[in-house]
Amino acid sequence: MEYPSKLIEDAVNEVAKLPGIGKKTALRLVLHLLKRDEEQTETLAQSLTTMRTQVKYCRKCHNLSDHELCTICASNKRDQSLICVVEDTRDVLAIENTAQYKGLYHVLGGIISPVEGIGPSDLQIDSLIARLRGTEGEQVREIILAISPTMEGDTTAFYLQKKLRPFNLKISTIARGVPIGGDLEYADEVTLGRSILSRIAYD
Amino acid sequence: MEYPSKLIEDAVNEVAKLPGIGKKTALRLVLHLLKRDEEQTETLAQSLTTMRTQVKYCRKCHNLSDHELCTICASNKRDQSLICVVEDTRDVLAIENTAQYKGLYHVLGGIISPVEGIGPSDLQIDSLIARLRGTEGEQVREIILAISPTMEGDTTAFYLQKKLRPFNLKISTIARGVPIGGDLEYADEVTLGRSILSRIAYD
Numbered sequence: 001m002e003y004p005s006k007l008i009e010d011a012v013n014e015v016a017k018l019p020g021i022g023k024k025t026a027l028r029l030v031l032h033l034l035k036r037d038e039e040q041t042e043t044l045a046q047s048l049t050t051m052r053t054q055v056k057y058c059r060k061c062h063n064l065s066d067h068e069l070c071t072i073c074a075s076n077k078r079d080q081s082l083i084c085v086v087e088d089t090r091d092v093l094a095i096e097n098t099a100q101y102k103g104l105y106h107v108l109g110g111i112i113s114p115v116e117g118i119g120p121s122d123l124q125i126d127s128l129i130a131r132l133r134g135t136e137g138e139q140v141r142e143i144i145l146a147i148s149p150t151m152e153g154d155t156t157a158f159y160l161q162k163k164l165r166p167f168n169l170k171i172s173t174i175a176r177g178v179p180i181g182g183d184l185e186y187a188d189e190v191t192l193g194r195s196i197l198s199r200i201a202y203d
Numbered sequence: 204m205e206y207p208s209k210l211i212e213d214a215v216n217e218v219a220k221l222p223g224i225g226k227k228t229a230l231r232l233v234l235h236l237l238k239r240d241e242e243q244t245e246t247l248a249q250s251l252t253t254m255r256t257q258v259k260y261c262r263k264c265h266n267l268s269d270h271e272l273c274t275i276c277a278s279n280k281r282d283q284s285l286i287c288v289v290e291d292t293r294d295v296l297a298i299e300n301t302a303q304y305k306g307l308y309h310v311l312g313g314i315i316s317p318v319e320g321i322g323p324s325d326l327q328i329d330s331l332i333a334r335l336r337g338t339e340g341e342q343v344r345e346i347i348l349a350i351s352p353t354m355e356g357d358t359t360a361f362y363l364q365k366k367l368r369p370f371n372l373k374i375s376t377i378a379r380g381v382p383i384g385g386d387l388e389y390a391d392e393v394t395l396g397r398s399i400l401s402r403i404a405y406d
């Protein structure tokens with residue numbers, strides 16, 4: 001496509017580098033910004049640059065943070081003996097939204113994926129082990145592996161289980177089964193099969 | 204949702220102001236930028252700001268342009284007696300992509316929409332009339348109204364027809380009918396009805 005302006009073309013190309021945004025959507029977004037005040041574009045550009053250059057990672061759990069310790073790690077209301085291991089910040093947000101968990105987190109920063117060339121050493125696994133050894137003054141009693149039940153997620157969970165076994169603590173994973181509100185008929189056979197094997201007894 | 208960082212929250216809020224992008228998508232985009240080099244975010248922010256502050260509108264056709272005259276208006280290969288009136292830049296790009304049109308354009312910058320409070324005076328209609336009067340040295344023979352066949356588009360086209368009638372030039376509109384490759388069975392009755400009324404005789 002031949003753009004009427006080099007400036008537009010540059011902006012469209014940069015926006016289209018974002019995941020899930022093609023050239024057509026990028027052009028729509030750029031034209032939208034042109035219809036709005038200059039200030040809106042300025043604020044957008046500024047907030048992206050500031051975010052990228054100034055955001056920190058929590059020293060303890062490696063979640064995104066404005067300070068050296070994130071608000072969760074710094075809180076005295078959280079159960080310091082429980083660590084939930086997740087892939088990235090979005091998982092922390094999702095679990096926090098449930099308001100069902102009161103322990104700490106550990107953000108791996110990815111999952112093991114040979115296809116994308118991500119191995120255990122690219123993830124925050126050594127720092128998790130350091131936490132278990134007590135370098136951060138924590139006395140961890142249980143580790144919950146809250147990693148997506150995909151091929152790569154299961155590999156990562158399996159690797160972590162092996163690494164964590166010597167520490168003699170409780171290791172659990174989040175329950176897999178039929179989603180609440182879901183229809184049995186439409187559940188895939190693997191999920192349905194596991195949900196029968198892991199059936200829960202009524203009290 | 205409670206974000207782990209004020210910087211992330213600000214960036215997500217700004218990105219989510221773009222049309223069609225919700226908070227979840229915005230967060231995904233922001234986290235994507237965090238995984239890439241700082242340079243990518245810097246280039247993105249810079250290209251948006253430069254585009255917003257430096258892009259011009261062509262003096263003649265009001266299309267986006269890097270110079271006072273856009274490349275189409277400045278070209279001596281285009282038929283100066285033909286003006287195609289469109290809603291915005293995207294329509295120019297779409298028509299240019301067909302490689303079937305060799306005249307000039309006139310970009311209205313919108314269409315008449317009482318719901319959104321856009322009236323004829325908000326559009327580049329006076330400047331179109333000025334072009335027909337010859338202020339730009341053009342001798343226009345035909346105007347093609349290439350405006351979307353929607354309620355608002357038809358209103359705009361109807362308004363323009365009345366405004367342009369005194370100039371004694373040919374006024375046409377793009378053909379409406381069954382799309383090529385489309386299935387008659389699935390064409391809506393208005394389109395199909397019109398395509399019968401506007402049937403084309405074989406040579």
